[in-house]
Amino acid sequence: MNDRFLRACRLEPVDATPVWFMRQAGRYMPAYRALRERHTLLEICRQPELAAEVTLQPIDAIDVDAAILFSDLLLPLEPMGIPFDFVKGEGPVIDPPLRSVEQIDRLRRFEPRESLAHVLDTIRLLRTRLADRVPLIGFAGAPFTLASYAIEGGPSSNYARTKALMYGEPDAWHQLADTFATVVADYLTAQIEAGVQAVQVFDSWVGALSPRDYREFALPHTQKIFETLRPFGVPTLHFGTGTATLLPAMREAGGDVIGLDWRIPLDTGWELVGEDRAVQGNLDPTLLLGPVERMLRGAYDVLQRARGRPGHIFNLGHGILPSTDLERVRTLAQFVHQQTA
């Protein structure tokens, strides 16, 4: 098996820097768009054959060193008792949003082997189809990011309602975040048992918090997830954006690999994370929309800052944008391998 990715997670030397991309399966790929003409996002997520097909699309098209399960962060919400849907052009809509202590009290822990059995079936199917070509990454959202979707009712620019709940009803917040932590830990455990070889926890929107609030309201819950997963010995990745001032606390919360975004130079970020952890990142995804030379200069800079030290996984600082040209992604992956082989 191509085990570069897993070796880098464990800070072991590699034959070339491993590369994968957040949203490497998705709307920028013509093959995915063709499938989306016939199926909704949730249909694809819920049908193992389709989800596996989409997961594999970039593995065939791009020279990446890991596959990531095609799924959506919000899937665990429905079996908890928080219905949601995707509205064309608007993204996820959670209706009614979670705003009261009564609603939080009614949330349920659930058995992922029953309620999200289709995800676990997808994982098993993928392990067979991948036949050890590259490792398979599972994932879930972190409590702050999941809670912010549920409370705001969708994406937000300021997280005002989420923070108002945190500040105004801290007990309810902690109960909610703990419920999410339990659900996510159960879900990731089930994913590991079904066969994923690494898991990434996405705390995509946590950069909205001050370091002080992160420590009080997010850290303990995210930490619970990583603590629960530790005995499985499967590499864990911890990702967020806008986290320049949160990195030392994110390290404390857990993760063998800490994700960095482009707002912090990779070497500065790695110093804050600590050299006994691996890092993942951190090219600005918008660089893939410009000229190829500038994109490669940016990638070269990232690699220079990693200085060939073991424990760097090349990725973007956030997901591939839908308007990205597939050829650019292919060129980028090849460049990283060529430069570091």
Added chain:
Amino acid sequence: MNDRFLRACRLEPVDATPVWFMRQAGRYMPAYRALRERHTLLEICRQPELAAEVTLQPIDAIDVDAAILFSDLLLPLEPMGIPFDFVKGEGPVIDPPLRSVEQIDRLRRFEPRESLAHVLDTIRLLRTRLADRVPLIGFAGAPFTLASYAIEGGPSSNYARTKALMYGEPDAWHQLADTFATVVADYLTAQIEAGVQAVQVFDSWVGALSPRDYREFALPHTQKIFETLRPFGVPTLHFGTGTATLLPAMREAGGDVIGLDWRIPLDTGWELVGEDRAVQGNLDPTLLLGPVERMLRGAYDVLQRARGRPGHIFNLGHGILPSTDLERVRTLAQFVHQQTA
């Protein structure tokens, strides 16, 4: 005159830490909402009597140490040849958005004393009405932030089109940003001549850039504005959000006072800015939506980190949110004064 604010800008000792709030005039105020029932935002901006009335509303209601001209960042766009409007519930819409080199070529430098005469009339009216109670702050947007509105057509989550232009057509970008810098420098010069006693440059969205891109695409243009204003001897403030990794470069770009948001502890931010500059900030505006005790604890923490050193202006890390209770704002301003007197 209450000159605490101006003294703090100049790093001089003060009798109490000066306080003002971004968006201290606006939708959170019942008096403003009453006026908005009869007038649109642009009507208020364009009628000196109304703009002056709104500017003064918080001066009467809250114990703040500065007034800030009520206006909108986008006003200079129209006389440059970029029409826009405010659509209810959506914010600003620039239609057609600025996407081509031809459009950029057609942009005009204009004479603010003619095209934005109403703003200068508002300033003169305000200086009379304020009768030196508190100083009056003028403002404008920084080139990156103005360009991002014009190119995206409104607010954006990833600034993909803005960055695609930067990377793909760097000459066109620099021409555009230089035009904005010239227009903003002209506009702020006219504001100073009309009587504002300090000016703030808002680069609200610049935190989307990597430090490398900031230096290449934003810094030189913002710097041009501050260089042009320097001979007037009026204090200048330089504000952005999500700027933890940009602060040393923002300092280089200019500003006697550098704005900090809540994502960075005030003392850490001040160190990056340098002790020979003043700083402004940095309470999370969402803290005003929660219990008063937590808000005051947060404010106390900000003041502790400022350690009573000359050169701290208390403010939020971004504007007051519309759902904020006026009484909270009043309590916060009083608290800062009491703690530091």
